[in-house]
Amino acid sequence: MSIDIRLPQPESAPDQGIKEYSDPSPMTPVQPVQLGPNDTFQFRCHKGIACFNKCCQNIDIMLAPYDILRLKNRLRISSRDFLDNFTRDFAMDGHGMPGLKLATRDESPACVFLTPEGCGVYADRPSACRYYALGLLSMRKKDSPTDEDSYFVVKEDHCLGHQEAKTQTVGEYRKEQGLEDYDAINRDWRQIVLKKRSSGPTVGRPSERSMELFFLASYDLDGFRDFISTPGFTDLFELDPAENEALLASEERLLGFAFRFLKQALYGEITIPIRADAAEKRRERYRQRVEQMERDAVDSKVFDQDAQYESLKYEKDDE
Numbered sequence: 001m002s003i004d005i006r007l008p009q010p011e012s013a014p015d016q017g018i019k020e021y022s023d024p025s026p027m028t029p030v031q032p033v034q035l036g037p038n039d040t041f042q043f044r045c046h047k048g049i050a051c052f053n054k055c056c057q058n059i060d061i062m063l064a065p066y067d068i069l070r071l072k073n074r075l076r077i078s079s080r081d082f083l084d085n086f087t088r089d090f091a092m093d094g095h096g097m098p099g100l101k102l103a104t105r106d107e108s109p110a111c112v113f114l115t116p117e118g119c120g121v122y123a124d125r126p127s128a129c130r131y132y133a134l135g136l137l138s139m140r141k142k143d144s145p146t147d148e149d150s151y152f153v154v155k156e157d158h159c160l161g162h163q164e165a166k167t168q169t170v171g172e173y174r175k176e177q178g179l180e181d182y183d184a185i186n187r188d189w190r191q192i193v194l195k196k197r198s199s200g201p202t203v204g205r206p207s208e209r210s211m212e213l214f215f216l217a218s219y220d221l222d223g224f225r226d227f228i229s230t231p232g233f234t235d236l237f238e239l240d241p242a243e244n245e246a247l248l249a250s251e252e253r254l255l256g257f258a259f260r261f262l263k264q265a266l267y268g269e270i271t272i273p274i275r276a277d278a279a280e281k282r283r284e285r286y287r288q289r290v291e292q293m294e295r296d297a298v299d300s301k302v303f304d305q306d307a308q309y310e311s312l313k314y315e316k317d318d319e
């Protein structure tokens, strides 16, 4: 299974949008026909099929933020533990925008969650697994603020599901696979990534700090929850106490807030109100830090002088 949610938009591509799969090579499993929600395709996957589990034995699966939320909760671990143990890093673009893929086993390209009985995390499997054997293509047209989705069929030789006598619309398949929730929650994030990729050089190379924030807000939700309680964050942003409480009570809402934060941090959109006194508070904190550093420097000098006199005293005593 090597199809993921298609986000990439080559920065050299014409800015009227992408057609990444409009001219696939004869070897590609991607069918060169874009489908809409009402278009039909023939496919059925079930436990009794001869190729059962084949698609999970050689994976290349990109993870989106809601995938991680669902999986870490299923495993009852923190997002940090999930990232450390079940993902591997990759760069989503030439500027090193951080992406994550689902980990494979040490000894093979099989998914870490594959069991002889099938997917070990089936109810919370990532959206790319739910889409297969469809792929999702997100693209943005020139001057459009939002992306548009289309779909394509992926026919890999080992997958016998295409020979099964079941025809459904793309919309029916998405519903059956529980994709509506996944897409609704991940949509804002996909737009954030697409905006970066479609803007290319006009947005420019992101700073290291902005990429750290992108990683934190996209993938490490428990870390992001701690982050919004830090004085640095609460001094800068005006967060209504009721909203703050709601964010702490619902991870889905927290993730939505993380995407709002990213729009502000990466693109300067005002999605979270900034405190009127934020600049003054930052200056005050800076002043306090400088004063503390000066006090530390004086203490250190006094200590050095004391040590010097101590050694003189001992030398005198020794005489």
Ligand code: SF4
Pocket (backbone or CB within 6 Å): 001, 055, 056, 059, 061, 111, 112, 113, 114, 115, 118, 119, 120, 121, 122, 125, 126, 129
């Ligand atoms: S998460 Fe489940 S469905 Fe997805 S590749 Fe792994 S075993 Fe297969």
Ligand code: SF4
Pocket (backbone or CB within 6 Å): 044, 045, 046, 049, 051, 052, 053, 054, 055, 056, 132, 133, 158, 159, 160, 161, 162
């Ligand atoms: S039909 Fe395709 S998707 Fe289903 S188990 Fe077989 S290879 Fe995997």
